[in-house]
Each structure stands twice: as C-alpha cells, then as structure tokens.
Amino acid sequence: MLVKVYGSSVFGVEATTITVEVNVASGIGYHLVGLPDNAVKESSYRITAALQNNQYKLPGKKIIINMAPADLRKEGSAYDLTFAMGILTASGQIQAEQLSEYLIMGELSLDGSLQPIKGALPIAIQAKKEGFKGFILPAQNANEAAIVAGLDVYGMSNLTEVISFFAGEKSDPVQVDTREIFREESAVFEFDFSEVKGQESIKRCMEIAAAGGHNVILIGPPGAGKTMLAKRLPSILPPMTLQEALETTKIHSVAGKIRDQRGLISQRPFRSPHHTVSDVALVGGGAYPQPGEISLAHNGVLFLDELPEFKRSVLEVMRQPLEDREVTISRAKFNVTYPSSFMLVASMNPSPGGYFQEPGAMVTSTAAEMQRYLGKISGPLLDRIDIHIEVTPVPFEKLSDAPKGESSSVIRNRVMAARDIQFHRFAEFSGIHYNAQMGSRQLEKYCKLEEQAKNLLxxxxxxxxxxxRAYDRILKVSRTIADLSAAENIQSSHIAEAIQYRSLDREGWLG
Incomplete structure (x- = not known):
C-alpha cells in the first residue's frame, strides 16, 4: 500500500515542503531514498524501538520510503514522526484518512516521546502558504509555530497522542496571542540605565547611538563600566515591530535557540560572543550552513568585548555584512543568505596595559606596543564605526552618593521620537530607515550646514x-543629535558634540 505524508526541510530561513512516499509491499528490506543524510538514515532504529514500545511493529515486509524532491539534501532527525505515521498507515496498523491534510514533523525517542525540532516557525509559515489544514509537531515547539495565524497547530508529547488524533480523538489547537506577548514583554528588561551611577556623558552617547542606529566603540580601562553600558543598550532601542519580531524568531528557530515557551521573540536580541569565536561561528556557515552570531543579532545588538583580542580574520569578515546588512554563505552547489542588520557595540582597553597613557597611570605602554595593539583593528572596520567614546572610571563620590539616573523608558521615549523623524524623512528611500544608513545622496540633501557650523567643522x-573618513561620520552623528533636539537644521552645537565622538581619529591619541 502506498501512502503520502508531508514534512519539511529548512534551507536558510525558508522552508520547502517534502513529500514522503511510503510503500509497503511483499518482500523484505527497508530502503530510504531521496538524498537523506546520516541522521535521517538512522531514523529506522528510532522508529523500530518507538513502535515496539507502543504496541506497534515495523512490518516484516519491503518498505520503500522516498523523500521528494529527490535532488534536495535532507538533514536532521525531525522526519522520524513523518516516517512512523506513514509506515503505520501504509501497513494497515492504523487508519488515518486525513493524513495528507497535515504537515507532520518530530524526532522520536525510543519510548515514543517527541523531542523538539529546529525551524518550526518557517515550516509553519510555508505550511500555511501551501494550504495545509494543520501542523503536528512536538509540544515544545507548539507556541513557536502557533505564531502563524490561520494554521491549526497541535503540540504532541508522544507517538500515541498523534495516533489518537488521527483516530478521531478531539484535540484543541494551540493559541498564541502575539499582541498580548508584545504588550507584556516589549517594555520589560533585565537591565536599566537607572542602575548606572555617573557616566552621564557616556549615557548621552549611547542615547545618540540608539537614536541614529550608529555603531559605537567604548574605550576605557577595566572596571570603567563598558560592558554594563552595552548590556543596557537594548532597553533604549525602539520596540520591535511584529515583522521584525517574526524575522528574528525565524532565525533563532532555524538555529534551535528558542527556549522560551512564549515562542515569539519580542525583545531585541543582545549577542556577546567570546573573543575566541571563529569566523564561521560569527558570520555563519558549516557543511550545512547555520546562522552565525551576526544573524542571531539581527534587529538587535552585537557586542564585541575587548575588540583587539579578536582574531583579525574574524573581524574582517564582518566588513561586508556591516555594509550590506545581510550575509551570503556560498558553497559549490548553493548559496544561503541570512539577514544581519544589527548595531555593533565594541569595547577595548586604551592600551595593552589596560589604562590611558597619562601621567600617574598604573601601567604605561610604549608607542610601539600601542601601535601594535591598535593595529589589530583595521582601518576599514574602524571606518564603519560612527562613534568612538572614552569611558573613564566613576569616582568614589558618585558611586556612593549619586542618586539614580534616568530610567531606560524615559531615554527610550526620546529615542523613539528621533526615530520617528527619521522614518518620515527617509520614507522615499528604500532600505534606509535611520541616519546611520545614509549615503552620499542623503548626506548632501539632509546634512546641509550653516556657515558657522561649517567653519567649526x-x-x-x-x-x-x-x-x-571622519567627515561623513560627524555629519551623520550631528544629524542624529539635531533630531534628538527636534532641530530642523544642523547647528554648530550639534557639530561640536559630534566631533567629541571621534577619539580614535585624532592624531596623537596614542599618547
């Protein structure tokens, strides 16, 4: 008997429906075709044990399973449930007349319980596009897939529940209210700027960076608060739109990084890879390409702590994604493109010894040591960072007596007002949403300087x-400063403040 069951394969952040044809006929043998990888081939052992432990059996006949399209590589263990339901139906052990109306995915344990899969959200999106009645998958992934409206999603705990479902036992689809998740979680953060004592100038700098989407590098000695400030940056960025949340959730779904039972990622991601990270782990790749840290930071913040400690080759591969806001991984037979629109926040010590080159410094470094240390960061990469700011330690008086500063929500309101101005300004330009994305055409149109401001610059x-290279960056940052003050034109005070944020461009900064 021939039965068709439907599964799915995730390629990049998109899914392709796989037709699984199961034929059980007279003879002996188990034949799996359609370009499966080893994990798919090993499914026969898991299926055999799962069926036996649930009072079913793998029929002692000739079983042929074809995965179409046959020229597309299939990988992973998520087809176990698809195969098992096809074998049970084709061998007559169960009746499942509606089997072809549902997309079925799940990894089987030997006792028949279901383990979570990767890519549930893009699979659900594709299932809805192709008109499937519902999607049956492990319960752990149900909330993630249920984000897709108009598709019945059923989270199952084991093989027996799936069999009972097709036998007619009533089961309610999982419901997820995405708007309610947004309302509850979009303004709740683990870290808040009110916890930062002192550092008013640096908080102002972070506000400017958030308002204009500018990449920023923080330079200061150990313990000055660089990491603390970076971790609080997502709390002042504008809330994600539903479209951004879906894009971000899709990437994390493909990477298998969704652990929250709510399913939808409603807060901007903050990724902080260690400096020993490889270039493949950072930009993505592998034999079966997976998204890297820059894609997992899509619509959020990528924080590189101690920037000069990263391998130069790792930093260089970020140059193209920073410019194009996507990364393409090329292989001999295919290309995969992942989105990677993120804010880069980096930190570094001002010298190999960790301290500024000034009289009375705890540790000093020679000019040659300084040059070698800063030489680890290439000019083209530095060129893509708009704001350089020096972070000095907070004195004892401010640590012990300073009252709480502004909360993130107050700063966020100002950032959102500035972003709203930019949204309307760039409405006619495709792919430009905030000041950091401006090209020469936009700079000429929107960054005209008054005579006094031009002379100051x-x-x-x-x-x-x-x-x-500092010229364009100063114009972009000064445009953001003007937006924060709701000024139509860039004034000399805006230029003066923007000039302060180009520390590494100053000759003699090495000491």
Whole structure:
C-alpha cells in the first residue's frame, strides 16, 4: 500500500515542503531514498524501538520510503514522526484518512516521546502558504509555530497522542496571542540605565547611538563600566515591530535557540560572543550552513568585548555584512543568505596595559606596543564605526552618593521620537530607515550646514587632524543629535558634540 505524508526541510530561513512516499509491499528490506543524510538514515532504529514500545511493529515486509524532491539534501532527525505515521498507515496498523491534510514533523525517542525540532516557525509559515489544514509537531515547539495565524497547530508529547488524533480523538489547537506577548514583554528588561551611577556623558552617547542606529566603540580601562553600558543598550532601542519580531524568531528557530515557551521573540536580541569565536561561528556557515552570531543579532545588538583580542580574520569578515546588512554563505552547489542588520557595540582597553597613557597611570605602554595593539583593528572596520567614546572610571563620590539616573523608558521615549523623524524623512528611500544608513545622496540633501557650523567643522578637522573618513561620520552623528533636539537644521552645537565622538581619529591619541 502506498501512502503520502508531508514534512519539511529548512534551507536558510525558508522552508520547502517534502513529500514522503511510503510503500509497503511483499518482500523484505527497508530502503530510504531521496538524498537523506546520516541522521535521517538512522531514523529506522528510532522508529523500530518507538513502535515496539507502543504496541506497534515495523512490518516484516519491503518498505520503500522516498523523500521528494529527490535532488534536495535532507538533514536532521525531525522526519522520524513523518516516517512512523506513514509506515503505520501504509501497513494497515492504523487508519488515518486525513493524513495528507497535515504537515507532520518530530524526532522520536525510543519510548515514543517527541523531542523538539529546529525551524518550526518557517515550516509553519510555508505550511500555511501551501494550504495545509494543520501542523503536528512536538509540544515544545507548539507556541513557536502557533505564531502563524490561520494554521491549526497541535503540540504532541508522544507517538500515541498523534495516533489518537488521527483516530478521531478531539484535540484543541494551540493559541498564541502575539499582541498580548508584545504588550507584556516589549517594555520589560533585565537591565536599566537607572542602575548606572555617573557616566552621564557616556549615557548621552549611547542615547545618540540608539537614536541614529550608529555603531559605537567604548574605550576605557577595566572596571570603567563598558560592558554594563552595552548590556543596557537594548532597553533604549525602539520596540520591535511584529515583522521584525517574526524575522528574528525565524532565525533563532532555524538555529534551535528558542527556549522560551512564549515562542515569539519580542525583545531585541543582545549577542556577546567570546573573543575566541571563529569566523564561521560569527558570520555563519558549516557543511550545512547555520546562522552565525551576526544573524542571531539581527534587529538587535552585537557586542564585541575587548575588540583587539579578536582574531583579525574574524573581524574582517564582518566588513561586508556591516555594509550590506545581510550575509551570503556560498558553497559549490548553493548559496544561503541570512539577514544581519544589527548595531555593533565594541569595547577595548586604551592600551595593552589596560589604562590611558597619562601621567600617574598604573601601567604605561610604549608607542610601539600601542601601535601594535591598535593595529589589530583595521582601518576599514574602524571606518564603519560612527562613534568612538572614552569611558573613564566613576569616582568614589558618585558611586556612593549619586542618586539614580534616568530610567531606560524615559531615554527610550526620546529615542523613539528621533526615530520617528527619521522614518518620515527617509520614507522615499528604500532600505534606509535611520541616519546611520545614509549615503552620499542623503548626506548632501539632509546634512546641509550653516556657515558657522561649517567653519567649526573645518577648524576641527585642521586642528585635531581628523581623517577624511571622519567627515561623513560627524555629519551623520550631528544629524542624529539635531533630531534628538527636534532641530530642523544642523547647528554648530550639534557639530561640536559630534566631533567629541571621534577619539580614535585624532592624531596623537596614542599618547
């Protein structure tokens, strides 16, 4: 008897429906075809044990399973449940007349219980597009898949529950209210700027970075608060839209990183890879390409602590994704593209010894040591970082007596007001949403300077020996500062503040 069951394969962040044809006929043998990998081939052992432990059996006949399209590589253990239901139906052990109306995925344990799968959200999206009545999958992934409206999602704990479902036993689909999740979680953060004592100038800098989507590097000695400030940046970024939340959830779903039972990722991600990370782990890749840290940080923040300690080759692979806001992983037979639109926040010590080169410093370094240390960061990468800010330690008086500062929610309101101005400003430009994305055309149109501001910028570039690459960055940052103050034109005060945020461009910064 021939039976068709439907599963799915995830390629990048998109899913492709797989038709699993199961034929049970006279003879002996178990034949699996359709370009399966080892994990798929090993399913026969898991299925045999699961059936036996639930009072069913693998029929002693010739079983042929074909996975179509046959030229597409299938990987992973998520087809176990698909195969098992096809074998039980084709061998006449159960009756499942509605089997072809549902997409079925799940990994079987030897006792028949179901283990979670990867990519439940993109699979559910594709199932809805193709008109399936419902999606049957492990209970652990049910909330994630139920985000998709218009598709009945059934979370099952074991093989027996799935068999009972097709036998007619009533089961209610999982319901997820995405708007309620947004309402409850979009403004709740683990870290808040009110906990940061002192560092008012640095908090102002982080507000500017959030308002304009600018990449930022924090330079300061150990214990100055660089990591503490970076961790609080997501709390002042604008809330994600539903579209952004779905994009982010899809990437984390494919990577198998969703552990929250709510399913939807409603807060902007914050990723902080260790400096020993490989270039493949950072940008993505592998024999079967998976998203890397820069894609997991999509619509959020990527924090690189102690930037010069990262391997130079690792940092260089970020240059193209920072510019294009997506990363393409190429293999001989295919290409996979993952989105990677993130804010880069980096931190570093001002010298190999960890302290600024100034009289009375605890540790000093020679000019050669400084040059070698800073040389680990290439000019082209530094060129993509708009704001450089020096972070100095907080004195004892402020640590012990300072009252709480502004909360993240207050700062976030100002950031959202500035982003709203930018949203309307760039409405006519595709792919440009905030000031950090401006090109030369937008700079010329929206960053016109008054005579006084132009003279101030000219003097600063001459006296501070600022590099040519600093010119565009200063204009972009000053445009954001003007937006925060709701000013139509860039004024000299905005230019003056923006100039302060180009520390590494100043000649003589090495000491």
């Amino acid at each position: 000219k003097q600063a570039m001459e006296k501070l020996n600022l590099s040519a």
